[in-house]
Amino acid sequence: MTWTFYLVKNAKFHNGDPVTAEAVKFSFERTLKLKKGPAWMLLNVLDPEGIEVVDDYTIRFHLKKPYAPFAAAVPWWYIMNPNQVMAHEENGDYGQAWLRDHEAGSGPFKIREWKSGEYYWLEAVDDYWKGWPHPDHIGGYIFKLIREAATQKQALLTGEIDIAEGVTPEDFDILAQTPGIYVPEYRGWTTFGIKMNTKKGYTANPMIRKAICYAFDYDALIDIYGGHAILETSPFPTGFKGYVDLSEWMYRQDLDKAKQYMAMAGYPEGGFELEYVYVAGLEEERQIGLVLQSCLAEIGIKVKLVPLIWPEMVARGAKAETAPDLVAVFVTPVMNDPDAVAIQYHPMSEGAYYYMHHYENPRVTALVDKARVTVDWEERAKMYDEIQRIILYDAPEIFGMLYNRRWALREYVQGFKFCPMRMTSEIDMYYLYIDKEKLPPK
Amino acid sequence: MKRFLVGVAALVVLLPVLAQAYEVIDGKIYVVFGARQPVFTLDPSVHYDWSHRQIFQSVYDALLKSLVILPNLPPGSPNVGKPLPTL
Numbered sequence: 001m002t003w004t005f006y007l008v009k010n011a012k013f014h015n016g017d018p019v020t021a022e023a024v025k026f027s028f029e030r031t032l033k034l035k036k037g038p039a040w041m042l043l044n045v046l047d048p049e050g051i052e053v054v055d056d057y058t059i060r061f062h063l064k065k066p067y068a069p070f071a072a073a074v075p076w077w078y079i080m081n082p083n084q085v086m087a088h089e090e091n092g093d094y095g096q097a098w099l100r101d102h103e104a105g106s107g108p109f110k111i112r113e114w115k116s117g118e119y120y121w122l123e124a125v126d127d128y129w130k131g132w133p134h135p136d137h138i139g140g141y142i143f144k145l146i147r148e149a150a151t152q153k154q155a156l157l158t159g160e161i162d163i164a165e166g167v168t169p170e171d172f173d174i175l176a177q178t179p180g181i182y183v184p185e186y187r188g189w190t191t192f193g194i195k196m197n198t199k200k201g202y203t204a205n206p207m208i209r210k211a212i213c214y215a216f217d218y219d220a221l222i223d224i225y226g227g228h229a230i231l232e233t234s235p236f237p238t239g240f241k242g243y244v245d246l247s248e249w250m251y252r253q254d255l256d257k258a259k260q261y262m263a264m265a266g267y268p269e270g271g272f273e274l275e276y277v278y279v280a281g282l283e284e285e286r287q288i289g290l291v292l293q294s295c296l297a298e299i300g301i302k303v304k305l306v307p308l309i310w311p312e313m314v315a316r317g318a319k320a321e322t323a324p325d326l327v328a329v330f331v332t333p334v335m336n337d338p339d340a341v342a343i344q345y346h347p348m349s350e351g352a353y354y355y356m357h358h359y360e361n362p363r364v365t366a367l368v369d370k371a372r373v374t375v376d377w378e379e380r381a382k383m384y385d386e387i388q389r390i391i392l393y394d395a396p397e398i399f400g401m402l403y404n405r406r407w408a409l410r411e412y413v414q415g416f417k418f419c420p421m422r423m424t425s426e427i428d429m430y431y432l433y434i435d436k437e438k439l440p441p442k
Numbered sequence: 443m444k445r446f447l448v449g450v451a452a453l454v455v456l457l458p459v460l461a462q463a464y465e466v467i468d469g470k471i472y473v474v475f476g477a478r479q480p481v482f483t484l485d486p487s488v489h490y491d492w493s494h495r496q497i498f499q500s501v502y503d504a505l506l507k508s509l510v511i512l513p514n515l516p517p518g519s520p521n522v523g524k525p526l527p528t529l
């Protein structure tokens with residue numbers, strides 16, 4: 001299967017070099033060889049030798065086999081300036097050390113200055129090759145680290161920040177009522193689930209996992225989000241390509257069933273403790289942990305709440321031996337293709353944050369593999385239907401909810417556009433502009 | 443007393459925001475985005491999560507860009523809490 005892309009001829013990197021087919025080839029080759037980041041999306045279907053520079057502005061990809069999600073994966077493969085990257089290569093690192101704090105892009109913004117762990121200051125590229133969608137586009141933005149939700153809210157109210165991404169659901173409601181601030185709200189495809197370690201400890205037993213699924217109070221999730229959420233009705237996000245409505249089969253709180261499963265597992269009285277790991281400072285996840293604690297107490301399971309910073313969570317979850325019993329995870333499909341969701345349940349995702357359950361079912365693995373190389377959508381859809389049903393039956397996680405995506409912005413910051421493929425709090429700053437009529441004096 | 447405190451809290455919430463975060467330098471307006479999650483590399487080949495994507499989307503281009511746009515849900519909208527139709 002072959003894909004050919006014709007590049008525009010006016011695209012420039014920030015240092016003035018043209019964006020050419022050679023740069024595209026370099027960037028894809030580099031990602032494939034480093035085998036990190038988005039590499040998993042194409043590793044099994046594209047070799048460096050399969051990337052052909054036809055001419056300066058034409059690039060062709062010869063895939064090893066058909067791969068239905070190819071076009072959906074491409075937005076994740078950013079183009080870097082090979083001249084800048086390779087000029088800073090050290091000991092064959094492909095410029096990785098240099099790129100930790102430098103960029104080699106052609107995008108609408110460039111780095112002005114930054115301080116590790118505090119802020120990144122980006123400024124707009126005045127002569128950006130695509131142009132700007134609005135004449136009063138922002139001159140740039142400061143990406144300022146404020147870890148605590150309450151502090152973010154306060155920072156927005158006191159004029160320390162213009163945009164907040166991570167306040168609590170209650171505080172979003174309050175901010176939406178505050179003059180000078182608005183809160184856009186969208187149905188997202190980000191799912192929240194509590195992944196259970198399927199390889200080690202008590203949760204390796206599917207009967208215990210089902211007991212936990214039946215013990216959990218799902219309506220509490222909606223309450224925690226103040227009604228700004230819907231429950232999952234399948235392991236796939238509602239409305240996503242390939243989604244099937246499995247409402248009648250979903251686990252919902254039923255303590256009798258939960259106790260029956262505990263008895264079948266050989267623990268009619270429970271009598272053990274599980275660890276629930278969540279992101280430190282993320283209040284909603286802590287509250288969900290309290291709900292879990294209370295629900296599982298009903299079937300004799302104690303739950304220990306363990307807040308960790310995200311990198312530590314990912315590090316622990318990377319291997320089944322160290323992965324927590326229960327871990328709170330939000331997952332956003334990274335591309336508009338069901339493969340992006342199904343891959344969470346395939347062992348090729350070992351090490352990724354969305355694979356902290358370490359789930360493995362040979363039938364699901366085979367179906368995911370087959371669906372990826374099947375081009376006919378009707379055929380693929382049947383496979384994803386079966387995949388969803390099997391995963392639900394195996395219960396590798398508590399399938400939770402999809403919360404509405406919200407941000408809080410000062411009203412003079414306009415142009416916000418939502419795309420459900422963007423990750424949890426991400427905003428495309430390219431579209432933002434300043435409404436000067438609403439801009440109060442500094 | 444409790445009623446008084448609730449009243450004060452409501453007043454504080456409804457007061458217009460007075461101080462402004464944005465920076466003006468050489469006539470350009472820079473806005474400030476508060477984020478909970480740090481960024482530790484500008485290398486789009488080695489890592490991604492939302493905070494890294496935030497920066498990568500700004501700094502880099504790709505051959506294609508995802509532009510699926512869904513409608514806003516206005517406050518009190520009957521759509522809030524209901525699923526979108528299956529695609």
